[in-house]
Amino acid sequence: MIPLALGQMRRRPAAFAGLAVALLLAIATLTLFGLLFAADSTTPAAARKAADGPGLMVIAGAFGEIAVLVAFFVVVNALGFAVRQQHRELALLRTIAATPRQARRLIRGQAVATALVVAAPGWAVGVLSARGLLAELQRRGMAAPGVQVPGTPLPLLVALAVALAVGLAASAVAARRISRIAPASALTASATEQGRTGAPRLLAAAGALTGGALLLRLAATRPAGEVDKAAQAALLGSLVLLVAVALAGPFAARVLAAALGTPVRVLAPGAGWLADANLRGYARRLSSAVVPVALLVGLSGTMLVMTSTAEHAAGAAASGATSATDVWLRQAELAMLTCFAAVSTVNTLVAVTAERRREFALLRLVGATRPQLLRMLTAEAALTTVVGVLLGAAVAGAASAAFSTAVNGSPMPTVPVAGCWWIAAGATALTVPAVLATGLRAVRGPAAVPAAGSRG
Known part of the structure; x- marks a missing residue:
């Protein structure tokens, strides 16, 4: 072996x-x-x-x-x-x-x-x-x-x-x-590809979802003086929720792709229709690409909003509860988690796209041109980004609300809008170029050789 x-x-x-x-x-x-x-x-x-x-x-x-x-x-x-x-x-x-x-x-x-x-x-x-x-x-x-x-x-x-x-x-x-x-x-x-997500996987996803909800409840019920413990519980809860997203990924990705696919078909009738069909037909492949994007957005968004909420609460109370060293530690943790998630996103997207050489070759043999394939990949990358951002934002919103409840008694956190836009822009900047650059390499050369070969 x-x-x-x-x-x-x-x-x-x-x-x-x-x-x-x-x-x-x-x-x-x-x-x-x-x-x-x-x-x-x-x-x-x-x-x-x-x-x-x-x-x-x-x-x-x-x-x-x-x-x-x-x-x-x-x-x-x-x-x-x-x-x-x-x-x-x-x-x-x-x-x-x-x-x-x-x-x-x-x-x-x-x-x-x-x-x-x-x-x-x-x-x-x-x-x-x-x-x-x-x-x-x-x-x-x-x-x-x-x-x-x-x-x-x-x-x-x-x-x-x-x-x-x-x-x-x-x-x-x-x-x-x-x-x-x-x-x-x-x-x-x-x-x-399997058409449905198996029952054991959905049950595991439900268990992870329950565990994440319990951790967020624990974070929300922490006293206001235990900011660090509430932050750790909320961040751990967001990670468990992302595990639930990964387990239920094919099902969730297929549902969101179906909901978002209609406007893409309208905007790009040819490439958009093919991109939507590919994403819905290969939900597991879509899930592999979406989960790292959701991880990047979910963890980065959670850390960013929690830091902003803690700073705002400390300023409103006119206290030194959040010092410069506390902010630096949270920023360092945010940078580390973002690095992990960004590397995972790029690696997965490159691998997923590179493995489709045979599919691209078959499309070229039936008349598709390289520009048409690249337009299809652009539409797929855009849909993948939107699905990942939505799933990650949902997780970040739930975790931030729990942390805000512990810090200032309200589930409405302080959201730095500019920072959140930068996270979404960063996810897009990682996803679209990675897919297109790998796709350009995958469609090089004559189509007959990859089409006749194996899937790798």
């Missing part, structure tokens, strides 16, 4: 590039906060008390809790996409007597191999980030001047072990469908 796993990775580099970057981010994040935790634990108590602010261990825990969950969310989404791109090959293996255990072993091997390949650069990024963040915290007086990043390899090894564990868990979830159905059914399922 190892040669087969490595062969698939070499054959589909675009599909595994997103998984590689996601695992690299996970290892780097675990290394970063593990080293900060180790630095705090080796610092004398007197030095820790001399520093202002919450302390390295609290900062590492608060930042790491959300950042690591986001990184792992990205890992699961990226691995699920990589496995979906291999359904045809896995189905063929099943028809020639490969057992479900062997199929699962192949996918586990791919996750482990990818994690091992990116371990060294992930460690390097984590160490450099820990040193940079520690220096900035020391400059702002939130860490003692004598604190240093320790040279112990334990945080690095723990980061790799946890990333491997998450990769293996994600591979088990991703391989579940292809390994449980009969070989002939697997081959048939690989040729077409």
Whole structure:
């Protein structure tokens, strides 16, 4: 199975590039906060008390809790996409007597191999980030001047072990469908996309939705003096709601695409009709593209609105509840989460578009021109962006309302309109150029060669 796993990775580099970057981010994040935790634990108590602010261990825990969950969310989404791109090959293996255990072993091997390949650069990024963040915290007086990043390899090894564990868990979830159905059914399922989202997935989405709602209720009922705890609960609740969006993604994406497709068909009768048909016919592919956009908008919007609401509440109360260091910490967390989500968005969109070379070639063989294909991709990218922004905005609105209830007793948060527009513009700037640039590359050359080849 190892040669087969490595062969698939070499054959589909675009599909595994997103998984590689996601695992690299996970290892780097675990290394970063593990080293900060180790630095705090080796610092004398007197030095820790001399520093202002919450302390390295609290900062590492608060930042790491959300950042690591986001990184792992990205890992699961990226691995699920990589496995979906291999359904045809896995189905063929099943028809020639490969057992479900062997199929699962192949996918586990791919996750482990990818994690091992990116371990060294992930460690390097984590160490450099820990040193940079520690220096900035020391400059702002939130860490003692004598604190240093320790040279112990334990945080690095723990980061790799946890990333491997998450990769293996994600591979088990991703391989579940292809390994449980009969070989002939697997081959048939690989040729077409499932028309409906399965009941177990919808039940899991309902469970995640319930969990997110409970976390938001917990955030809303926090006392006004516990702003940080309310913010962490609201941010964690938004992440759980985004998990629910990912689980119910095909269903939600199909519904929203159907609602938004009519104006696109009117504005662009040819390319718009084909774009709408593609998005509704391939809801899983649309979901793969929409979820990272929703993650980007949801987390960025939640952090931005919560920060603005906390500042407004502190100003109205004429208190120093929100200091400059608090604002800086929230901005740093926002930048980190936005970086994770942006990388996931670009990787997924590039991989999704690159895998459609055969589809584009068939359209060209039946008379479609390159400009027509690019207009179709533009319409698809616009619809994908709008669907992702709407889902992310809904999550951000719910989380921000819960936080605002805790801070000032009203579910109406302080919304920085200009900042929200910038988030939407940023999502558009990531989505449309990534799709069009990859599409331009995918439609190069003669159409007959990709059309006659395999899906990759």
